[in-house]
Amino acid sequence: MDLQGIKRIREVNPVVVNYANFVTPFLVANGLNAVGASPIMSEEESEAEELVRLASAVTINLGAVRREGWADIETLCQAANDQQKPLVLDPVAVGATQYRQQLNFRLLKKYQFDVIRGNLGEIAVLAGIDWQTRGIDAGNGEGDAHQVVKACAQKYHNVVIASGATDYISDGTRVVEIHNQTRLLPAVVGSGDLLSSLAAAFCAVGPNPLQAAINASLTLSCAGERITEKLHDQYLPGSFLSGLMDELANITVAQVEERMKVEE
Ligand SMILES: Nc1ncnc2c1ncn2[C@@H]1O[C@H](COP(=O)(O)OP(=O)(O)OP(=O)(O)O)[C@@H](O)[C@H]1O
Ligand SMILES: Cc1ncsc1CCO
Ligand SMILES: [Mg+2]
Numbered sequence: 001m002d003l004q005g006i007k008r009i010r011e012v013n014p015v016v017v018n019y020a021n022f023v024t025p026f027l028v029a030n031g032l033n034a035v036g037a038s039p040i041m042s043e044e045e046s047e048a049e050e051l052v053r054l055a056s057a058v059t060i061n062l063g064a065v066r067r068e069g070w071a072d073i074e075t076l077c078q079a080a081n082d083q084q085k086p087l088v089l090d091p092v093a094v095g096a097t098q099y100r101q102q103l104n105f106r107l108l109k110k111y112q113f114d115v116i117r118g119n120l121g122e123i124a125v126l127a128g129i130d131w132q133t134r135g136i137d138a139g140n141g142e143g144d145a146h147q148v149v150k151a152c153a154q155k156y157h158n159v160v161i162a163s164g165a166t167d168y169i170s171d172g173t174r175v176v177e178i179h180n181q182t183r184l185l186p187a188v189v190g191s192g193d194l195l196s197s198l199a200a201a202f203c204a205v206g207p208n209p210l211q212a213a214i215n216a217s218l219t220l221s222c223a224g225e226r227i228t229e230k231l232h233d234q235y236l237p238g239s240f241l242s243g244l245m246d247e248l249a250n251i252t253v254a255q256v257e258e259r260m261k262v263e264e
Contacts, residue, residue: 021063024190056204086203
Protein backbone atom coordinates (compact mmCIF):
# COMPACT_ATOMS: atom_id res chain seq x y z
CA MET A 1 0.00 0.00 0.00
CA ASP A 2 1.40 3.39 -1.06
CA LEU A 3 0.56 5.86 1.70
CA GLN A 4 3.01 8.55 0.53
CA GLY A 5 0.29 10.55 -1.27
CA ILE A 6 0.07 13.24 1.39
CA LYS A 7 3.82 13.85 1.07
CA ARG A 8 3.52 14.14 -2.68
CA ILE A 9 0.60 16.57 -2.41
CA ARG A 10 2.72 18.82 -0.19
CA GLU A 11 5.63 18.63 -2.66
CA VAL A 12 3.61 19.08 -5.86
CA ASN A 13 0.88 21.46 -4.61
CA PRO A 14 -1.60 20.22 -7.27
CA VAL A 15 -4.27 22.63 -8.49
CA VAL A 16 -7.75 21.15 -7.97
CA VAL A 17 -10.61 22.80 -9.87
CA ASN A 18 -13.96 22.49 -8.11
CA TYR A 19 -17.46 23.00 -9.35
CA ALA A 20 -18.62 23.51 -5.75
CA ASN A 21 -22.02 23.86 -4.14
CA PHE A 22 -22.83 27.17 -2.41
CA VAL A 23 -23.07 25.55 1.03
CA THR A 24 -19.55 24.28 1.70
CA PRO A 25 -16.93 25.94 -0.57
CA PHE A 26 -15.15 27.52 2.42
CA LEU A 27 -14.66 24.13 4.06
CA VAL A 28 -13.62 22.42 0.84
CA ALA A 29 -11.17 25.16 -0.21
CA ASN A 30 -9.58 25.34 3.23
CA GLY A 31 -9.39 21.58 3.59
CA LEU A 32 -7.67 21.26 0.22
CA ASN A 33 -5.33 24.08 1.10
CA ALA A 34 -4.54 22.51 4.47
CA VAL A 35 -3.38 19.21 2.94
CA GLY A 36 -1.16 21.12 0.53
CA ALA A 37 -3.26 21.26 -2.63
CA SER A 38 -4.25 24.45 -4.39
CA PRO A 39 -8.04 24.87 -4.69
CA ILE A 40 -9.88 26.94 -7.22
CA MET A 41 -13.65 27.20 -7.53
CA SER A 42 -15.30 28.22 -10.77
CA GLU A 43 -18.77 28.48 -12.28
CA GLU A 44 -17.87 30.28 -15.49
CA GLU A 45 -18.00 28.20 -18.65
CA SER A 46 -15.76 30.48 -20.71
CA GLU A 47 -12.76 29.80 -18.45
CA ALA A 48 -13.42 26.09 -17.87
CA GLU A 49 -11.03 24.67 -20.45
CA GLU A 50 -8.22 27.03 -19.48
CA LEU A 51 -8.66 26.21 -15.80
CA VAL A 52 -8.55 22.47 -16.43
CA ARG A 53 -5.33 22.99 -18.40
CA LEU A 54 -3.57 24.37 -15.35
CA ALA A 55 -5.21 21.90 -12.99
CA SER A 56 -4.11 18.44 -11.91
CA ALA A 57 -7.64 17.22 -11.09
CA VAL A 58 -11.28 18.29 -11.26
CA THR A 59 -14.16 17.74 -8.81
CA ILE A 60 -17.79 18.12 -9.81
CA ASN A 61 -20.07 18.56 -6.79
CA LEU A 62 -23.76 18.38 -7.67
CA GLY A 63 -25.02 19.69 -4.32
CA ALA A 64 -26.88 22.77 -5.52
CA VAL A 65 -26.76 23.06 -9.30
CA ARG A 66 -29.06 25.40 -11.22
CA ARG A 67 -30.12 24.43 -14.73
CA GLU A 68 -27.95 27.29 -16.00
CA GLY A 69 -24.90 25.53 -14.55
CA TRP A 70 -25.14 22.41 -16.69
CA ALA A 71 -23.13 23.80 -19.64
CA ASP A 72 -20.28 24.86 -17.37
CA ILE A 73 -20.19 21.45 -15.69
CA GLU A 74 -20.17 19.68 -19.05
CA THR A 75 -17.36 21.86 -20.36
CA LEU A 76 -15.30 21.07 -17.26
CA CYS A 77 -15.99 17.33 -17.63
CA GLN A 78 -15.18 17.35 -21.35
CA ALA A 79 -11.94 19.23 -20.77
CA ALA A 80 -10.92 16.87 -17.97
CA ASN A 81 -11.57 13.82 -20.17
CA ASP A 82 -9.87 15.38 -23.22
CA GLN A 83 -6.83 16.41 -21.20
CA GLN A 84 -6.78 13.16 -19.21
CA LYS A 85 -7.05 14.92 -15.88
CA PRO A 86 -8.62 12.93 -13.02
CA LEU A 87 -12.33 13.68 -12.68
CA VAL A 88 -14.30 13.13 -9.47
CA LEU A 89 -18.08 13.20 -9.01
CA ASP A 90 -20.00 13.94 -5.80
CA PRO A 91 -23.66 13.00 -6.44
CA VAL A 92 -25.09 14.97 -3.50
CA ALA A 93 -28.62 13.82 -2.59
CA VAL A 94 -29.07 12.12 -5.96
CA GLY A 95 -31.93 10.07 -4.54
CA ALA A 96 -33.87 13.12 -3.45
CA THR A 97 -35.30 14.42 -6.73
CA GLN A 98 -35.88 13.53 -10.38
CA TYR A 99 -33.87 16.61 -11.36
CA ARG A 100 -30.76 15.39 -9.54
CA GLN A 101 -31.07 11.94 -11.08
CA GLN A 102 -31.43 13.40 -14.56
CA LEU A 103 -28.24 15.46 -14.16
CA ASN A 104 -26.20 12.68 -12.53
CA PHE A 105 -27.13 10.02 -15.07
CA ARG A 106 -26.59 12.41 -17.97
CA LEU A 107 -23.05 13.19 -16.80
CA LEU A 108 -22.23 9.56 -16.02
CA LYS A 109 -23.34 8.57 -19.51
CA LYS A 110 -21.36 11.27 -21.32
CA TYR A 111 -18.15 11.47 -19.29
CA GLN A 112 -15.72 9.10 -17.63
CA PHE A 113 -15.32 9.82 -13.93
CA ASP A 114 -12.23 8.34 -12.27
CA VAL A 115 -13.79 8.41 -8.82
CA ILE A 116 -17.35 8.74 -7.52
CA ARG A 117 -17.65 9.62 -3.84
CA GLY A 118 -21.03 9.64 -2.15
CA ASN A 119 -22.63 8.29 0.99
CA LEU A 120 -23.90 4.73 0.77
CA GLY A 121 -27.44 5.85 -0.05
CA GLU A 122 -26.28 8.01 -2.95
CA ILE A 123 -24.01 5.28 -4.31
CA ALA A 124 -26.89 2.79 -4.18
CA VAL A 125 -29.02 5.10 -6.34
CA LEU A 126 -26.24 5.37 -8.94
CA ALA A 127 -25.76 1.60 -8.85
CA GLY A 128 -29.50 1.13 -9.42
CA ILE A 129 -29.99 -0.74 -6.15
CA ASP A 130 -33.10 -0.04 -4.07
CA TRP A 131 -32.14 1.99 -1.03
CA GLN A 132 -34.06 4.50 1.01
CA THR A 133 -32.55 7.97 0.64
CA ARG A 134 -33.49 11.14 2.40
CA GLY A 135 -31.96 14.49 1.43
CA ILE A 136 -28.21 14.67 1.96
CA ASP A 137 -28.23 11.80 4.49
CA ALA A 138 -27.42 8.22 3.63
CA GLY A 139 -30.72 6.61 4.67
CA ASN A 140 -31.11 2.88 5.24
CA GLY A 141 -31.35 -0.09 2.97
CA GLU A 142 -31.36 -3.82 2.91
CA GLY A 143 -28.54 -4.19 0.44
CA ASP A 144 -25.09 -5.22 1.41
CA ALA A 145 -22.60 -2.36 1.31
CA HIS A 146 -20.03 -4.47 -0.53
CA GLN A 147 -22.51 -5.33 -3.23
CA VAL A 148 -23.56 -1.70 -3.61
CA VAL A 149 -20.09 -0.19 -3.92
CA LYS A 150 -18.83 -2.95 -6.19
CA ALA A 151 -21.87 -2.77 -8.47
CA CYS A 152 -21.48 0.99 -8.81
CA ALA A 153 -17.77 0.70 -9.66
CA GLN A 154 -18.51 -2.02 -12.23
CA LYS A 155 -21.32 -0.01 -13.79
CA TYR A 156 -19.22 3.12 -14.31
CA HIS A 157 -15.80 1.44 -14.73
CA ASN A 158 -14.15 3.47 -12.03
CA VAL A 159 -13.38 3.69 -8.33
CA VAL A 160 -16.22 4.34 -5.91
CA ILE A 161 -16.09 5.54 -2.30
CA ALA A 162 -19.28 4.89 -0.34
CA SER A 163 -18.79 6.81 2.89
CA GLY A 164 -20.38 6.28 6.27
CA ALA A 165 -19.31 4.95 9.68
CA THR A 166 -17.18 2.66 7.52
CA ASP A 167 -15.94 3.90 4.16
CA TYR A 168 -16.22 1.22 1.45
CA ILE A 169 -13.96 1.69 -1.55
CA SER A 170 -14.08 -0.45 -4.68
CA ASP A 171 -12.59 -0.59 -8.15
CA GLY A 172 -15.20 -3.15 -9.22
CA THR A 173 -13.05 -6.09 -8.14
CA ARG A 174 -11.60 -5.31 -4.74
CA VAL A 175 -13.53 -3.80 -1.82
CA VAL A 176 -11.45 -2.02 0.82
CA GLU A 177 -12.99 -0.99 4.15
CA ILE A 178 -11.71 1.98 6.15
CA HIS A 179 -12.76 1.62 9.78
CA ASN A 180 -11.19 4.78 11.18
CA GLN A 181 -14.01 7.04 12.29
CA THR A 182 -15.27 9.80 14.52
CA ARG A 183 -18.87 10.84 15.15
CA LEU A 184 -17.74 14.44 14.64
CA LEU A 185 -17.16 14.06 10.90
CA PRO A 186 -20.88 13.64 10.11
CA ALA A 187 -21.55 16.49 12.57
CA VAL A 188 -19.98 18.85 10.04
CA VAL A 189 -22.02 19.52 6.89
CA GLY A 190 -19.66 19.20 3.98
CA SER A 191 -17.22 16.62 5.35
CA GLY A 192 -18.39 14.46 2.44
CA ASP A 193 -17.79 17.27 -0.03
CA LEU A 194 -14.29 17.65 1.37
CA LEU A 195 -13.65 13.91 1.04
CA SER A 196 -14.63 14.09 -2.64
CA SER A 197 -12.25 16.96 -3.33
CA LEU A 198 -9.48 15.28 -1.32
CA ALA A 199 -9.95 12.23 -3.55
CA ALA A 200 -9.27 14.49 -6.53
CA ALA A 201 -6.14 15.92 -4.89
CA PHE A 202 -4.84 12.41 -4.16
CA CYS A 203 -5.66 11.26 -7.71
CA ALA A 204 -3.46 14.10 -8.94
CA VAL A 205 -0.40 12.53 -7.29
CA GLY A 206 -1.15 8.86 -8.06
CA PRO A 207 -0.31 6.06 -8.25
CA ASN A 208 -3.89 5.09 -9.22
CA PRO A 209 -7.47 6.08 -8.35
CA LEU A 210 -8.00 3.15 -5.95
CA GLN A 211 -4.96 4.02 -3.85
CA ALA A 212 -5.84 7.73 -4.09
CA ALA A 213 -9.34 7.04 -2.78
CA ILE A 214 -7.95 4.97 0.10
CA ASN A 215 -5.45 7.72 0.96
CA ALA A 216 -8.12 10.44 0.88
CA SER A 217 -10.42 8.46 3.16
CA LEU A 218 -7.62 7.57 5.56
CA THR A 219 -6.29 11.13 5.70
CA LEU A 220 -9.67 12.64 6.57
CA SER A 221 -10.72 9.98 9.06
CA CYS A 222 -7.33 9.77 10.80
CA ALA A 223 -7.12 13.58 11.04
CA GLY A 224 -10.67 13.50 12.44
CA GLU A 225 -9.73 10.89 15.03
CA ARG A 226 -6.69 12.87 16.12
CA ILE A 227 -8.62 16.08 16.79
CA THR A 228 -11.48 14.15 18.45
CA GLU A 229 -8.96 12.70 20.89
CA LYS A 230 -7.51 16.14 21.58
CA LEU A 231 -11.06 17.31 22.38
CA HIS A 232 -11.36 14.38 24.82
CA ASP A 233 -14.25 12.93 22.80
CA GLN A 234 -16.52 15.89 23.60
CA TYR A 235 -19.20 16.60 20.99
CA LEU A 236 -17.88 19.99 19.84
CA PRO A 237 -18.47 20.32 16.05
CA GLY A 238 -17.13 23.90 15.90
CA SER A 239 -13.88 23.13 17.68
CA PHE A 240 -13.64 19.93 15.68
CA LEU A 241 -13.89 21.83 12.42
CA SER A 242 -11.11 24.29 13.18
CA GLY A 243 -8.98 21.53 14.69
CA LEU A 244 -9.57 19.34 11.65
CA MET A 245 -7.91 21.96 9.44
CA ASP A 246 -4.87 21.98 11.76
CA GLU A 247 -4.67 18.20 11.66
CA LEU A 248 -4.99 18.06 7.87
CA ALA A 249 -2.13 20.53 7.61
CA ASN A 250 0.16 18.53 9.88
CA ILE A 251 -0.74 14.86 9.67
CA THR A 252 2.16 12.62 8.63
CA VAL A 253 2.38 9.31 6.81
CA ALA A 254 3.68 7.73 10.02
CA GLN A 255 0.67 8.97 12.00
CA VAL A 256 -1.71 7.50 9.42
CA GLU A 257 0.21 4.22 9.36
CA GLU A 258 0.09 4.01 13.13
CA ARG A 259 -3.70 4.28 13.47
CA MET A 260 -5.11 3.10 10.16
CA LYS A 261 -7.73 0.35 10.27
CA VAL A 262 -7.97 -1.04 6.75
CA GLU A 263 -9.64 -4.34 5.87
CA GLU A 264 -10.08 -6.10 2.58
N1 LIG B 1 -21.80 7.43 11.34
C1 LIG B 1 -20.56 7.86 11.08
N2 LIG B 1 -19.57 7.69 11.99
C2 LIG B 1 -18.32 8.11 11.74
N3 LIG B 1 -17.94 8.73 10.59
C3 LIG B 1 -18.87 8.92 9.65
C4 LIG B 1 -20.23 8.50 9.83
N4 LIG B 1 -20.92 8.83 8.74
C5 LIG B 1 -20.05 9.44 7.91
N5 LIG B 1 -18.80 9.48 8.45
C6 LIG B 1 -17.61 10.10 7.85
O1 LIG B 1 -17.96 11.42 7.50
C7 LIG B 1 -17.36 11.81 6.27
C8 LIG B 1 -18.44 12.27 5.30
O2 LIG B 1 -19.19 11.14 4.93
P1 LIG B 1 -20.77 11.17 4.78
O3 LIG B 1 -21.16 9.79 4.41
O4 LIG B 1 -21.42 11.80 5.96
O5 LIG B 1 -20.88 12.12 3.51
P2 LIG B 1 -22.08 13.00 3.02
O6 LIG B 1 -23.37 12.36 3.43
O7 LIG B 1 -21.87 13.28 1.60
O8 LIG B 1 -21.83 14.34 3.88
P3 LIG B 1 -22.08 15.86 3.46
O9 LIG B 1 -23.23 15.86 2.51
O10 LIG B 1 -22.37 16.54 4.76
O11 LIG B 1 -20.85 16.38 2.84
C9 LIG B 1 -16.57 10.61 5.78
O12 LIG B 1 -15.21 10.79 6.12
C10 LIG B 1 -17.17 9.44 6.57
O13 LIG B 1 -16.21 8.44 6.81
C1 LIG C 1 -26.77 20.93 2.78
C2 LIG C 1 -26.48 20.94 1.33
N1 LIG C 1 -27.45 21.23 0.42
C3 LIG C 1 -27.00 21.21 -0.82
S1 LIG C 1 -25.35 20.85 -0.94
C4 LIG C 1 -25.23 20.70 0.75
C5 LIG C 1 -23.94 20.40 1.43
C6 LIG C 1 -23.72 18.94 1.62
O1 LIG C 1 -23.23 18.34 0.48
MG1 LIG D 1 -22.72 14.70 0.45
